[in-house]
Amino acid sequence: MSTAQQRLHREDTLFQLLNRLPGEDFGQQPACASDEVDPELFFPVSDQAQQQIAAAKRVCASCPVRQACLQFALHSDVEGLWGATTQQERKRLRREDSVAVAA
Structure with missing residues (x-):
């Protein structure tokens, strides 16, 4: 399955999982599930990886x-x-978490 086919929709298992995660964000729509967001951003390819990563992180920054x-x-x-x-x-x-727990 290509990443283009991995677009999140309300009926998708991943979308439902993200909406059921515990915490203060419970029940909010992930920013990556928006129809305006290209799911390809979240699966960067080597020749454009840095640009894609930066764009994806901008989407994540405002995600509830x-x-x-x-x-x-x-x-x-x-x-x-x-x-x-x-x-x-x-x-x-x-790794940092496991080091902190071990200390």
Whole structure:
């Protein structure tokens, strides 16, 4: 399935999951589910990765479920940008968290 086919819709499982995440953001529509947002932004390709990442992070910055989305991504092995973080950034956050817990 191409990332273009991964656009979030209200009936999609991912959209429903994001709307059910606990916390203050419960029940809000993810910014990435907007019809104005291209889902390709959240799955950057190498030749335009930095531009896509920056654009995706701008969408995430105003998202009402950003924190819940990030928590989900930190506890899951998901690809793409989630909660305004890349896979590499989430790996670093997990390492930092495990170091802090061990200390």
